Amino acid sequence: AQKITQTQPGMFVQEKEAVTLDCTYDTSDPSYGLFWYKQPSSGEMIFLIYQGSYDQQNATEGRYSLNFQKARKSANLVISASQLGDSAMYFCAMRDSFGNEKLTFGTGTRLTIIP
Amino acid sequence: DAMVIQNPRYQVTQFGKPVTLSCSQTLNHNVMYWYQQKSSQAPKLLFHYYDKDFNNEADTPDNFQSRRPNTSFCFLDIRSPGLGDAAMYLCATSLDPQHFRYFGPGTRLTVT
Numbered sequence: 001a002q003k004i005t006q007t008q009p010g011m012f013v014q015e016k017e018a019v020t021l022d023c024t025y026d027t028s029d030p031s032y033g034l035f036w037y038k039q040p041s042s043g044e045m046i047f048l049i050y051q052g053s054y055d056q057q058n059a060t061e062g063r064y065s066l067n068f069q070k071a072r073k074s075a076n077l078v079i080s081a082s083q084l085g086d087s088a089m090y091f092c093a094m095r096d097s098f099g100n101e102k103l104t105f106g107t108g109t110r111l112t113i114i115p
Numbered sequence: 116d117a118m119v120i121q122n123p124r125y126q127v128t129q130f131g132k133p134v135t136l137s138c139s140q141t142l143n144h145n146v147m148y149w150y151q152q153k154s155s156q157a158p159k160l161l162f163h164y165y166d167k168d169f170n171n172e173a174d175t176p177d178n179f180q181s182r183r184p185n186t187s188f189c190f191l192d193i194r195s196p197g198l199g200d201a202a203m204y205l206c207a208t209s210l211d212p213q214h215f216r217y218f219g220p221g222t223r224l225t226v227t
Contacts, residue, residue, distance in 0.1 A: 035215055043203050045158070045218035091157060101212030103148075105157035 003027075004094050006106035013082050014114050020067070021077040021109050023092030032096035034075040035103070036066065039089040048090075051075055079111075087113045118142050119219035121206050127225045128196050136191040136222045138206030146212060147189040149181060150205040152221075158205055164189060165212070193224075201226045 003026040013019040025034065036048040051059045051066045059066040067076040079086055092106040120139045128134040138147065146165050150158035162171045164183040178200070180192040193200055203223050207216035 033213070033215070037218075043152075043205075043221040043223060045205060045207070045216075045221075047215055047217070050215055095212070102160055103216055107157050 004092055004104055004106035006092055006109050008109045009107070010110045010112070012112050012114055015084060016081055018078060018080045019082050019086075019111065021079075021090050021092075021111065023075045023077065023106060025073050025075060025092075025094050027073075027094065027096045029096035032094055034066070034068070035093040035095075036064070036075075036077045037091045037093060037105075038086075039091060039108075041088070045091070049077065082113050084113050084115060087111060119206060119208055119217050121204075121219040121222050123222060124220060125223050125225075127227060128193075129227055130198065131195050134193050134196055134224070136193075136204050136206075136224070138189045138191070138219055139187050140208045140217075141187070142208055142210075142217060143186060144208035144210050144217070145186075146209045147183060148207040148209070148216060149189070149191050150207065152203040152205055154202075161191070196224070196226045198226050200224065 005024045007022055032053045034051045038046045038048050049059050049061045049064045049066050051068045058068050063080045065078045089108045089110050091108045093103050095101050095103045118141050122137045148163040149161045151161055152158040160172055161175045161179055162181050178194050183189045203221045205221045206219040209216045
């Protein structure tokens with residue numbers, strides 16, 4: 001059974017500091033995809049970054065990078081130089097064929113950036 | 116430019132009064148999804164359409180139905196809303212199930 005775990009319900013970070021949001025997953029499917037979404041208070045789910053299980057390099061998108069440690073089944077999101085606008089809920093999600101390609105979400109981490 | 120559009124953004128309905136939420140997309144994606152997200156919880160998949168094929172999740176209540184009259188539009192019908200159905204309803208699309216989902220802005224449903 002697939003499972004996504006986000007162990008940090010909330011985090012407070014000083015503006016301009018880097019922040020790491022933790023995500024671990026569990027699947028026995030060799031082919032899977034990992035996603036991070038940002039959800040501001042407005043409710044929209046904003047796609048941030050994607051990592052495929054066969055990707056050799058860690059994904060990066062601007063200030064976002066994914067620290068993918070396959071052996072540890074870990075896919076942490078790193079946000080560099082945090083900004084006030086980064087305050088939001090962040091969800092890690094996974095899809096795999098064993099789950100019929102459904103996107104399963106973790107419980108989320110609420111990130112608050114402090115001025 | 117908006118790619119996944121949901122109307123209305125806020126919907127108030129009365130207990131037991133049928134309500135329909137709308138989703139449209141300009142991406143020409145094959146798959147459209149409906150998620151329910153209750154306060155402080157992760158989104159939960161209700162069902163999805165792959166082209167015209169409807170795929171219902173096993174634990175989705177019968178009270179929830181969906182229609183996809185064409186590629187661009189998909190509707191969520193709640194036949195008899197209860198207080199427990201108050202939530203954010205998110206529509207998403209993807210080219211196919213292996214690709215990432217584009218989400219709409221959501222419709223926040225209140226049941227009085």
